[in-house]
Amino acid sequence: MASVLITGFEPYAGLASNPSAEIAAALDGMEISGCKIVGRLLPVDFARYHDRLKALLDEVAPALYIGFGLAMGEDMIRIERFGVNLADFDIPDNAGASPRGRAIEPEGPDARASTLPSAAIRAALLEAGIPARFSNSAGSYLCNATLYSALGLCAARGTPCGFIHLPYASEQVAALLREGNGPLNGESAAPSLPIEMMVAAAEIVLQVSAAGLPTA
DSSP, X not given: OOEEEEEEEOOOTTOSOOHHHHHHHHHTTOEETTEEEEEEEEOSOTTTHHHHHHHHHHHHOOSEEEEEEEOTTOOSEEEEOEEESOBOOSSOOTTSOOOOSBOSSXXXXXXXXXXXXXXXXXXXXXXXXXXXXXXXXXXXXXXXHHHHHHHHHHHXXXXXXXXXXXXXXXXXXXXXXXXXXXXXXXXXXXXXXXXXXXXXXXXXXXXXXXXXXXXX
């Protein structure tokens, strides 16, 4: 049976949880479209994410790779179409690093395009009643760096690859407001979706993306 690798990120920016990590854990071991899903975590660490990602791709040898990450302030599922060759952090990573205006790969192209069926993914999500949109910028933090690096690594393997951004989980926002800590306060606008809806969205993303892949 072919394997599909998905990754989420560990919590960062003072948050106690990350919905992308919850999705990776929830789908790990599932079978979708005849493929076994392998869910793993990436560090929020610019110095370490690339080696961890490459090691996972070497270990799993997936037929498909999809990264998931949190986009604070996003209000729906966001289908990223490009990764850009830029690390320009507005907050430090979990190791305290904050690169500014730095190329991810000094000799790499300015941008790389996702190889997921983005239009089909969005159509399927909307059909399921899950709000979703396209995005032409994955930002300049670790999510973008992961997408850019993954596209380079996966191109050499002939592996389809892309990235999906998620909003806060509704339960996460409620906890932050209740506890009065983290990046939110009672006056903050913090759009969110229930984690169950985001897990369902991830399953649809995988079903659509894995359709037609060899299963053996």
